Amino acid sequence: MWKTKVQTAQNVTAELPFEQKRRKRQAGLTLVEMMAVVVILSIVGGVGFIAVTKQIEDARVKTDMANIRTILNASQRYIMDHPSQAGSLNYTNGDTVQNVLVNQGYLAEEPKDPWDAAVYTITVTLPNQSASGTIKVTSPHTLSSTGVQQFVQINY
Incomplete structure (x- = not known):
């Protein structure tokens, strides 16, 4: 920092008063400046938190739909290989999917x-003379944003 010096009549140098004030002001941040920084960081953090939370929920919904489609495809392959045992896939607990779809590959x-x-719930409707059979896989969750339960249904 440059000091401004003034020579007086007695040949003594002295700092000007405004230079002393400027040096004091530049010593650090004021309370107002510090509060402004904290407020800005709080706003940025809040927006970031909301965005991350929404992304996590979207990822869960997409994973849920992928799981439904995976179970549906496996159920469809099972029914194609074992059409007489299609009714054995109806379940609302994990036993059937474990015993049938996992153990049989x-x-x-x-x-x-x-x-x-x-x-997940698998519901198989067997075909009859008037209608084809259906396979419906339903998620155990109701989406909070829409209030709708995800499911996929196909005819076979």
Whole structure:
């Protein structure tokens, strides 16, 4: 920092008063400046938190739909190989998918629920003279954004 010196009549140098004030001001941040920085960081952090939370929920919903499609495809392959045993796929607990689809090689492992709570439901309607059979796989969750339960249904 440059000091401004003034020579007086007695040949003594002295700092000007405004230079002393400027040096004091530049010593650090004021309380107002510090509060402004904290407020800005809080806003940025809040927006970032909301965005990350939304991305996590979107990822869970997409994982849930992928699990439904995986179970549906495995169920469809099982019914194509064993049409007389199609009714054995109706379940609302993990036993059937474990015993039938996993143990017989249609799934490598039972899909994990992204919310770590429940299991998927498979409903098989057998074909008759008037209608084809259906396979419906339903998620155990109701989406909070829409209030709708995800499912996929196909005819076979």
